[in-house]
Amino acid sequence: MAPTANADIDPGPVSVVRPAGGQAYPIVASSPHSGRNYRGEFENLTHHELGVLRRSEDAYVDQLIEGIPELGIPTVAANFPRVFVDVNRAAGELDPGMYSDRVRAELIRDSRRTASGLGVIPRISADGRPLYGRRLKFAEAERRLKRCYWPYHDALTALVDETRTRFGAAVLLDVHSMPHQSARGADIVLGDRFGQSCDPxxxxxxxxxxxxxxxxxxxxxxxxxxxxxxxxxRPESGVHAIQIEVNRSLYLDENRVQPTAGLDRLRGEFCQLISVIREPLTACLPTS
Structure with a gap:
């Protein structure tokens, strides 16, 4: 059974929310994997039910960060599902074996993620099931990149560049969620690429x-x-990026992909964290 629509109005590929009173701090928050609009041609390409596909989402992370614009900080979120396009991959992380026609070699960027089926156009779902019963035309991948991948990164790049220009520096909080079983006992995992992407x-x-x-x-x-x-x-250029992984068990029934009472609590705690760190974070940033 193919996925069904879960939105009456197409929200477009990307949602950008700017603070009503203008941006007050050099911070941007993003949610690349919480999209849940499965409508369109994807419905006819995969045979999996919606519940299977949704386990690949960082479900409801967009709702965890939805109060942040009230604190003077803009947000950007993908509305399309991660199994359709994964924007936390390079555009060239493409698996040529997925396509029935030739993919130009110069477009391909080899990676372990692509080899495992989790490239920019995923081949498998979160639980390892093949998403498609046949190979795709490469034009399908190109359409997805044009309609989803590039609009997301164009929006995020614009926000980060605007922030750096205005404040002299920018901090990108890239917010995700992780399965409880892979969290290794952690509630939060912060990823700064071992100090390479963010000032310590x-x-x-x-x-x-x-x-x-x-x-x-x-x-x-x-x-x-x-x-x-x-x-x-790029800390040397005044842009600091840190990935924030939240244990899904704090706010989600992972099997049903439904929020629990923890969602409201965690949303409040997220806003509290931002309200506390926004001024000292601004003060500690070296500006160019």
Whole structure:
């Protein structure tokens, strides 16, 4: 059974929310994997039910960060599902074996993620099931990149560049969620690519605040950051990117992919964290 629509109005590929009173701090928050609009041609390409596909989402992370614009910080979120296009991959992380026609070699960027079926156009779902019963035409991949991947990164790049220009520096909080079984006992995993994508003072401040809130917080294990932190994080140029992974068991029934009472609580705690760190974080940033 193919997925069914779960939205009456197409929200477009990307949602950008700017603070009503204008941006007040050099921070941007993003949610690349919480999209849940499965409508369109994807419905006719996969035979999996919606419940199977949704287990690949960082479900409802967009709702975890939805109060942040009220604190003077813009947000960007993908509305399309991760199994359709994964924007936390490089555009060239394409698996040529997925396509019935030839893919130009210069477009391909080999990676372990692509080989495992989790490239920019995923071949498998989160539980390892093949998404398609046949090979696709490469034009399908190109359409997805044009309609989803590039609009998301164009929006995120614009926000980060605007922030850096206005404040002299920018911090990107790239927010994700992780399965409970892969969290290794952590509530929060911060990924700064072992200090390469973010000034240690920024990572230290965020880590300390999460711990003060009572969260078991670790850094870079098992998630050190993906394409977004690697490509946007340029501390030497004033742009700091850190990935924030939240244990799904804190707010989600993972089997049903339905929020629990923990969602409202965690949303409040997220806003509290941002409200506490936004000024000291601004003060500690070296500006260019």
């Amino acid at each position: 003072r920024v990572s230290d401040l965020i880590e300390a605040r999460f711990r003060e809130q009572g969260f078991v917080t670790v850094r870079n294990t098992p998630y050190a950051g993906g394409h977004t932190t690697a490509s946007y994080g």
